[in-house]
Amino acid sequence: MLTIPQVMARLQLGRSTVYDLLRTKQLDSITLGRARRIPVHSLTDFIRTRLEQGAA
Template sequence: MADELLTVPEVMARLRLGRFTVYDLIRSRRLLSITVGRARRIPGHALRDFITHEIQEAA
């Protein structure tokens, strides 16, 4: 997962969250993303880092 670029729908499926929530995470800079042309992509490592951070915050 570390080297891939994920689409928003892929992140939605992996986190089981809605589109608005994923874009809100991106807007608030809690989830790193890049723009390629007009497409928004989330690096796999950014998703892993987000999950790790959320687990640490919950503990």
């Protein structure tokens, strides 16, 4: 499970862009109490999908 800052660092994107990806369901997350976490497989799937779109 990754935090928002960890996803920001891995994708080299800003906080608002990461939240936009979550809001538009391009990136999945779960909420634990007040904390939002992104499963590692969700980030991997997001990257894989983007790479496939770029290759098409």
